[in-house]
Amino acid sequence: MGAIQGFEIRRSSAALRGGGTMLRQQPTVAKYIDTSICIGCKACEVACQEWNDLPLVKTEQVGTYQTMPSLAPNFWNLIQFREIDTGPHGFAWLLRKDQCMHCADPGCLAACPAPGAIVQYQNGIVDVDPEKCIGCGLCEPGCPFDVPRYTARDNKMAKCTLCVDRVTVGLEPACIKACPTGCLQFGDKSSLLALGAHRVKQLxxxxxxxxxxxxxxxxxxTSVIxxxxxxxxxxxxxxxxxxxVPTTVSLWKRVLHPIGFVAMAAAIFGAIGHFMAFGPKKPVDTAKDAGKEV
Amino acid sequence: MASLAATFGRGAMTNGWVDIKNADVVLVMGSNAAENHPCGFKWAIEAKKTRGAKIVSVDPRFTRTSSVADVYAPLRPGTDVAFLNGLINYAITKNRFHEEYVRIHTNGPYVINEKYGFNDGLFAGFDESSGNYDKSAWAYDADPKTKAYLVDKEMKHPRCIFQLLKKHVERYTPEMVERICGTPKDEFLKVAEVVTSTGNAQRCGTIMYALGWTQHSVGCQIIRAAATLQLMLGNVGRPGGGVNALRGHSNIQGATDMAGTFEILPGYLATPRGELTDLKTYLEKVTPTTLNKETWATMNYWSNYPKFMVSLLKATYGKAATKENQWGYDWLPKTDGNYSWMFIFDDMYRGAKANVAGGTEPGPEGFITFGMNPVGIGPNSGKMIQALSKLKWMVVGENYEIETATFWDDKKTKAYGGPPSSQIQTEVFQLPCSGFAEKDGTFTNSARWLQWKWKAIDPPGQAKTDQEVIARLLLAVKDLYKKEGGPVPEQVLNMSWSYTNPVNPDLGEALKEINGKALEDLKDPKDPSKIIRKAGEQLAGFGEVRDDGTTMCGNWLHSGCYTEAGNLAQRRNNADPNGLGMFHQWGFSWPANRRIMYNRAGADAEGKPWDPTRPSIVWNGEKWVGDVPDMKPDAPPGTYGAFIMNAEGVGRLFAPSMNDGPMAEHYEAVESAVPNALHPKVTPSPTAVALAKKMKSDKDVLGTADKFPVVCTTYRLTEHYHYWTHHTNILNQLQPGFFIEIPEELAKEKGIVNGGRAKVTSARGSIEGVAMVTKRLRKLAIDGKQVWHIGFPIHWGYEGDPRHTGPLANFMTPSAMDPNTWTPEFKTFLVTLEKGGEGVA
Known part of the structure; x- marks a missing residue:
């Protein structure tokens, strides 16, 4: 699947002049997560996996309600469970749905050296085009939220697409559809910000x-608020x-990247830099078994 | 459910799922609703978002529910009565109860006879030798001349129920609650303040509970305490109120309604016992009468018992049931004892020839199980496995290979003391059956809504629906009876089986039969020249059911679900004209499509709603309007009491029908961690102890606190459904295996680390699993002493994907039970905890 047809592209990775089409105006969409009423039921985890046809992941009970330690190439939506002492007599079990945050200024896109592999649509969704992804993994350090996951099996990176294929045809993302308490909502970002402000006032x-x-x-x-x-x-x-966005990435993007003829050299520089910082690419980036299919 | 019936008249959720959105306070206790009822729990969230409702979570563990609650308080497992009685005491002493409601809608003003008393943990009438109570000591007092109940509307009489209750709960001070429950006083008071804020006309609160209350040896008394609290606060019969029992399965309410346990027939009619030799004797025994003449007269709706019973017999035996043969009463199986779960398995374990605990008949030699996994669900799994090995034959109808079907495999059951395979003679027949999505039919949810579901896919391979398996079995037995004869042939041969396709009955036809129809033209009792229902027509509801053989009805309570208008369980109209979420045109809600039971109590003496913004029903001068009235629709206020199923017409703060006491009292679990702080000589419930003592086999061992000092509880998880989703790998991925939740300090003491192994031992044996070391289980001081509690989920067993098997949780649980419902005490028992070895399952 390439970039979604019919959606306006705001910008595109490694493209001169931003790569946007900008013909039509489209409002920025967002996913709204109210952690104060999330019960951590994981319906969103299952819905994500099923809608996106992601293979199962082998997990093990390691002493937590959390499905796995962090996101995986075939697990893009994860409820994180944290026990927190909030004060002298305060205690909270904080449950938060983790996934791609769909930044307005996406570090992954900035870091990506493959033209068109990461695109940001006019509506704010940040998507990956696997056909154009070269599997370099540079997007990973580019992301301040530790979201993109590299999979050795196809030498590609993967992450939440905000169900762009559903959104394109007027449906809400699968996780939103599955949420039983209404702690997940989808829609126009400005109205969801208003809803958030109302809920914050209540709290x-x-x-x-x-x-x-x-x-x-x-x-x-971000398009996930x-x-x-x-x-x-x-x-x-x-x-x-x-x-x-990490300084190295923004520096590369803003200063070096526009100089078209050094683009390739910059990509190599970036790759070497990443190798030095993070070592060789491991097939599994998080849990012992995360990412292994069953 | 026994408690709700004893208090209000019917054993089910009083309100409904959607109605929870109308609450100002939602007390979730004995339930982890967010975990186990996530879709229903959305209405609690809705109340919070739209009304600013406060969710209160009281639980031994800080749960998923607690994580979104406004107030959380911990308590030691099994001490809920003390906590709830503490709330009632707080409401009375701080004058935060709804006095006018108590006066008109409860038996608070009723006077109890002089024999009643409560002393040092025992109610009057206790018989040491049998361990039972003589309940006549708890009866209402009546005027010797008029024979009417004595009632003091001022509630000042020293023997009136309000005064007795006040005295009974005054021992449950916040300090005593802390001593018993371990709940710090300030945290208890915070809960008390919020919960009793609804003890008035303006505000209303609801309670959500589930198996965290039911599965105790004092389960019914916990629910009685909750029901009493809600009556005191005036929260029953009102939108946003009630005592809402959350059932543990999608259709368990329907199963109970349709005679899911041995002591009831469909519609909660009593299973006749052997000594009730004819229908007349039976009906005299079961049909309640009332002496209520003084206060509001009562409808005493159960006075219609004969109509329900005769129509059920007509549905069962069809034309063969005649007036002359007492509508076939003689053919109905009678009981001679207790055939509840633990007794059946006790009989089975001790063998067909042995002197048995349940009835007088020998124990069973054969066993048929559908949609049940006895090895997993029964307490004391080791005994369950051994019991099955005594059978000659067993039939298992399931969509997976469950633990019960392979109980004979000693490689799998050795850890639970299962006998060597070579010694087991049981012949096991495994029949592949359809799953829930592979068949039509209704689900009756916790809110009593019958909702039709349509088959999504065909069952795979040779799998058949349950109804086809049962139909084929019945027809084969009928054939054998015809050919070879046998005892009481009428019982089988006269059974009505008039389905279009007898080998695979259409469930729509079954639902029609449950609803009932007219067998002859039904004349209007007021005007015999008028015909209100023609022969062959479906009944409009149980109001048309008769005791003269002119109607048949498979379950009077569900009558109205499939009328001449069609299958109402299929309705999906979400019109909600009053905005209270009643949805009268969605499915069918028993009784009579009523959405809030006892809704007459939602209005005052004049029929005006306590809170005009949330009316249940209102008297408009001519009739009751709003919800379907739980009242004769044209009976003006003052004609009848609000609780029409109770013979005396009011809700019961004091319920003389309970087997273990008319008012709730705190007793420790049968395996008690500490002496009872209120009466150390009577620590566990004496009736529960007497019952546990009936389980006398070598497998029925109980632990004591000196050897097993840690309190343990069990529960379920969102990600799994009972004992069969560990066959589903997408769910195994979310919750891959068994674990034991352990408080941090205790883990430290025992050298157990998070993710490491821990071993739990009860008097029945040991299991091991991954330790989940958590801050969510707190250190609680009980009467100055540190008592730890731990817990684990129940979902695993030895079948399914070998990477996701796990120990049988109920290997740990004792043969202890509630004396009213015989529900096992899964929620509180004693264990020891130690560090586990590596790789031991």
Missing amino acids: QDDGFASAAVYDPPGVGG TVLKHGDHPEWYGLPKDPS
């Missing part, structure tokens, strides 16, 4: 003074406090 009235919507400006905001009871401590939920 503040309930005594959670620092409740907030997580929509980090360091990456230009998250309501947090403890908005001053996103790290309690496994979210970075002030995420931004």
